[in-house]
Amino acid sequence: MPVSHPNPTPLVIYGPASLAYDFGPGHPFTPRRFGPGIDLLRALGATDVVEPAAASAAELATVHRRSFLADIERLSDFPEMGAELAVTDGDTPPFYGMHAAGATVVGGTLHAMEQILAGERLHAFHPGGGLHHAFPARATGFCVFNDVAVAIRRARDDGHRVLYVDVDVHHGDGVEAIFWDDPLVQTVSIHESGLTLFPGTGWVEDRGGEGAEGSAVNIPLERGTSDASWLAVLESVVPAVAAAFRPTILVTLNGSDAHARDPLANLRLTTSAFQRAARLLDETAHQYAGGRWLATGGGGYDVYSAVPRNWAMVWLAQAHRDAPVETPAVWQERWAPDAARWRAGPPPALMLDPEDTAAPEPPAVAAANHATAAAALQHTLHVLAERHGS
Ligand SMILES: [Zn+2]
Numbered sequence: 131m132p133v134s135h136p137n138p139t140p141l142v143i144y145g146p147a148s149l150a151y152d153f154g155p156g157h158p159f160t161p162r163r164f165g166p167g168i169d170l171l172r173a174l175g176a177t178d179v180v181e182p183a184a185a186s187a188a189e190l191a192t193v194h195r196r197s198f199l200a201d202i203e204r205l206s207d208f209p210e211m212g213a214e215l216a217v218t219d220g221d222t223p224p225f226y227g228m229h230a231a232g233a234t235v236v237g238g239t240l241h242a243m244e245q246i247l248a249g250e251r252l253h254a255f256h257p258g259g260g261l262h263h264a265f266p267a268r269a270t271g272f273c274v275f276n277d278v279a280v281a282i283r284r285a286r287d288d289g290h291r292v293l294y295v296d297v298d299v300h301h302g303d304g305v306e307a308i309f310w311d312d313p314l315v316q317t318v319s320i321h322e323s324g325l326t327l328f329p330g331t332g333w334v335e336d337r338g339g340e341g342a343e344g345s346a347v348n349i350p351l352e353r354g355t356s357d358a359s360w361l362a363v364l365e366s367v368v369p370a371v372a373a374a375f376r377p378t379i380l381v382t383l384n385g386s387d388a389h390a391r392d393p394l395a396n397l398r399l400t401t402s403a404f405q406r407a408a409r410l411l412d413e414t415a416h417q418y419a420g421g422r423w424l425a426t427g428g429g430g431y432d433v434y435s436a437v438p439r440n441w442a443m444v445w446l447a448q449a450h451r452d453a454p455v456e457t458p459a460v461w462q463e464r465w466a467p468d469a470a471r472w473r474a475g476p477p478p479a480l481m482l483d484p485e486d487t488a489a490p491e492p493p494a495v496a497a498a499n500h501a502t503a504a505a506a507l508q509h510t511l512h513v514l515a516e517r518h519g520s
Contacts, residue, residue, distance in 0.1 A: 140448035145181020182238025232274030239277035260426030293377035298385025301332030344513030353396035386430025400483035408447035
């Protein structure tokens with residue numbers, strides 16, 4: 131029975147179990163990010179932190195094929211069978227305990243979703259969640275099981291209309307594919323173009339399956355995009371799609387890898403853009419979705435600078451608090467030695483990057499991005515207006 135006054139404190143999903151999702155030394159998707167990331171949230175005031183527990187086989191099977199789950203279970207015990215079973219790509223190597231680690235990510239996102247569906251919380255954030263590249267029978271792009279898709283499926287089973295906004299620098303291909311034919315799950319992915327970045331998909335023309343045309347929105351951006359046009363795209367697309375689709379819950383993937391310092395991608399954002407994005411998503415949840423907002427952390431490979439500050443911006447937006455000018459001194463001191471050991475540059479003193487962090491984007495980049503967003507939006511708004519008769 132939903133309570134009438136949800137707990138206003140955002141729920142954070144994290145615990146020692148989160149660290150088990152680990153592809154090994156040298157892999158860019160490292161659990162080292164949780165140290166500086168979660169510690170910054172705690173230093174800013176996050177106290178409501180709950181450890182994730184593994185999702186059940188039945189829960190995983192709402193999205194994944196049983197044969198695939200069995201294969202991942204075998205790889206958990208025998209990682210050397212990776213080539214033989216061929217259900218993982220080269221970037222997503224099998225490791226001991228892979229099944230339990232992946233199921234725990236799903237369990238965390240699902241718990242956050244269930245808290246929101248029960249009316250216990252308005253906002254929840256799972257920094258270790260957001261494994262958007264996992265497909266029903268394929269582990270790819272560092273993603274074993276698709277936690278976001280399992281949580282969205284759960285909301286759909288409760289009768290919700292789900293708006294999914296993915297601002298990770300990579301196309302949200304797995305989530306989009308899983309709900310391709312479902313007109314009640316509206317996906318929006320804003321990413322670096324597949325011409326220059328993994329997974330090489332997510333084109334403007336990809337708009338959803340038969341009977342669900344317009345339910346996928348893809349905005350592939352030019353390499354070199356910085357704050358100005360990225361934010362202009364986000365601000366033109368998200369509120370317009372929300373107004374037309376009328377969601378009852380918002381699910382987001384707030385990747386940190388569109389940041390200028392990210393080593394794996396070619397966009398040029400600063401944490402100012404992340405801050406504005408997080409606030410826009412909060413406003414969208416309150417205006418269109420009864421305040422219900424589940425956020426996940428997704429990718430991000432600049433462990434001591436971009437990732438912790440982006441997570442902080444998401445948490446602060448969910449807590450309805452302003453960001454401090456400086457990062458806490460105790461946080462900087464605690465993580466400076468670790469950052470030095472990994473040759474990463476010191477934890478930044480400022481929450482917002484100085485203006486010279488990112489090169490200004492060439493006018494041609496901005497023009498192309500605006501044209502892409504307009505093309506994607508025009509079609510979707512037209513289709514949604516027809517479908518809803520408004
Ligand atoms: Zn809010």
